[in-house]
Structures are given as structure tokens and as C-alpha cells.
Amino acid sequence: MLLQFLEFYVRSFAVIIPALAITVFAINGKMAGLGFDRMQWLIIPMILFFGFWYAIAAAASEVGLLAPPLTITSPPYVLMFMFGGAGLFWAFVRFNALSRTILQETGQIFLIGMQIPRVMGGVFLIGWAAGAIPWQFALPAGVGDIWAGLAAIQATRALRRDSANANQLVMRANIIGLLDFVVAVSTGVLSSEGFARLFAHGQPNIITDYPLSMFPGFFVPIFIGFHLFSLEKLRQSPPLAHAD
Numbered sequence: 001m002l003l004q005f006l007e008f009y010v011r012s013f014a015v016i017i018p019a020l021a022i023t024v025f026a027i028n029g030k031m032a033g034l035g036f037d038r039m040q041w042l043i044i045p046m047i048l049f050f051g052f053w054y055a056i057a058a059a060a061s062e063v064g065l066l067a068p069p070l071t072i073t074s075p076p077y078v079l080m081f082m083f084g085g086a087g088l089f090w091a092f093v094r095f096n097a098l099s100r101t102i103l104q105e106t107g108q109i110f111l112i113g114m115q116i117p118r119v120m121g122g123v124f125l126i127g128w129a130a131g132a133i134p135w136q137f138a139l140p141a142g143v144g145d146i147w148a149g150l151a152a153i154q155a156t157r158a159l160r161r162d163s164a165n166a167n168q169l170v171m172r173a174n175i176i177g178l179l180d181f182v183v184a185v186s187t188g189v190l191s192s193e194g195f196a197r198l199f200a201h202g203q204p205n206i207i208t209d210y211p212l213s214m215f216p217g218f219f220v221p222i223f224i225g226f227h228l229f230s231l232e233k234l235r236q237s238p239p240l241a242h243a244d
Contacts, residue, residue, distance in 0.1 A: 002130050003206075006123070010211035013120055017222055018050035024114060025099060028106040034098075042098045049092055050222075053085055057217035058210070066217045067208040068194035078208075078216050082185070085221025090228050103229060108237075109159040111230040112170050115152035115177050115223060121145020121184075121215070124207070133207055134200035137187045144180035151176045170234055174227050181220060188216075 022043060029039045060066055065077045093099045121142055128138030151173040158166040191200040192208045206212055 002127070002132060003211075006127070006206075007211045009120075009123055010214050013117070014054055014214065014218060017117060017219060018047075018054075020114065020117065021050070021222060021226070022046050024106065024110045025102050028110060029098075029102045032102060032105045034102070038098065042096065042102070045096075046092070046099075049089075053088070053221075054218055057081055057085070057214060061210040061213040061217050064209070066213040068189045068192050068196060070194050072195050074195075078213070079185075082181075082216045082220050082224075085218070086224035086228070089221055089225035093225070093229070106229075106233070107159075108170055108230060108233050109156050111226055111233055112152050112159075112173050113156045114226040115173060115230075116149050116156070118145045118152065118177065118180075118223060119149035120219075121148075124212075127206065127212070132204050134191045134203045134205055136199050137184070137191045137205070137207055140187050141180070141184040144176075144183055148173070148177040148180045167234060167237060170230065174231055174234070177223065177227055181224065185216065 025046065026039060026043060029042065057066070060077065060081065066081060068078065069076050093103060122145060124133055124138040124142035124145070127133035128135050128142070151169075155166070155169040155173040158169045163169075188207055189196050190198045192205050207215075
């Protein structure tokens, strides 16, 4: 029952998160005065990009490639997917003239706002309650994702009100979000089967199995990409100015 729920949960967000990302570019493209005849050259490739990446990540997840390395010399595929996916997404946007133009016109509220769905990570707490995920991972990762989402909500509210500390809250949301990934990956490796396992020995742990392994394999790269876009926008903002 739990696995059926988790698979439905992951598949639902596998549609929702890319759809939100594409919507961000579509809305801002329209605001920039770009017509559908031009936007389709970005929207369609972006749909194909996310669909292709999901298919690869799902296949790798189902055969166990996204689990932590069993030996110190084993390739860390999960990190390759996480950072490789983020790098490909960043490059897809930055080296495409159309998406780069749209990104320059995209307000910070859209970029940091993409971290709000991070509250989806609260599902790890459900797994802990069901006895399928050790608390050593579920508690910091689940609470961290919820905190990252709430920090993004606080930042977007400040941006909407044009508050004096809006940029500081955006930076805070980015720091919390990125640190959450560090903590989640670290505790995930330390509590899962592999050479680095230090705790939760003998306890069931499904975080490295499909469908939950799709979090680092598919969702995290998208969120990291938007962190990079947000930080770049923040860097371009003049001192004491608000990103709106």
C-alpha cells in the first residue's frame, strides 16, 4: 500500500514540477512580448528534455543505479545524475538564445518561487512513520525540504511587498535549499546499504529504491537549476535593489 502511494506521489510530481518550470518560462516569455510561434521552439524542446531525463532516471532507478556505492571504488551514479542533470538543465537554458532572453526578463519571484514545491519532501516523514525509512534520513531530509519550501514562501511574499529585506530572504532561501540537499545526500548515504553506512543497520530503507530514488535522480536537478538561476539573478541585482 505504501509503495503504491509513493509511486503515485512521485509520478504526480514528475508531471507537476516540470509543468511548473515550463510555465515559468511560458509566462515570462509572454510578458516579454514573445508570441507562440517563437515560444514553441522553447516549450517543445523543454518538454522533450524533461521527458527524456525522466525516462533515463526512472530506468536507472528501477535497476538500482541510483543507490549509494556499495564499495569505495564503485561509481557514485546517484551524484552523477543529480549534478549532471542540474548541469544539463542549466546549460539547456543558458546556451539557448530564446530561453536565455526569457531568463533575463524573469523576475526573482518566479525563480525562488520554484522552491515552494520542495515541501513535497515531507513524504519522507510518512515513510518514517510507516517504518520504511530510518529517522536518521527522514527527519533531517523531510523537515529540511519543508523548511526550504517555507523559506521560499517567505521570500516570495517579501518580493511581492517589495520589502527592504527581500534580497536577503531570497539569499536565505537559496542557502537553506542548497544546504538541505547536502544534508539529505549525506544522511541518505550514511543510512543506506553501501560502504559508507554508519547507522540504521538492519533497518528497512527504501529511499534508494524506486520510486523515492527519483528525488535525487529527477527532482533535485530541477530545483538545483532554479537555485542557480535565482543566485545569478541576485548577483545581477544592484545593491539594495529588489528583484521583482
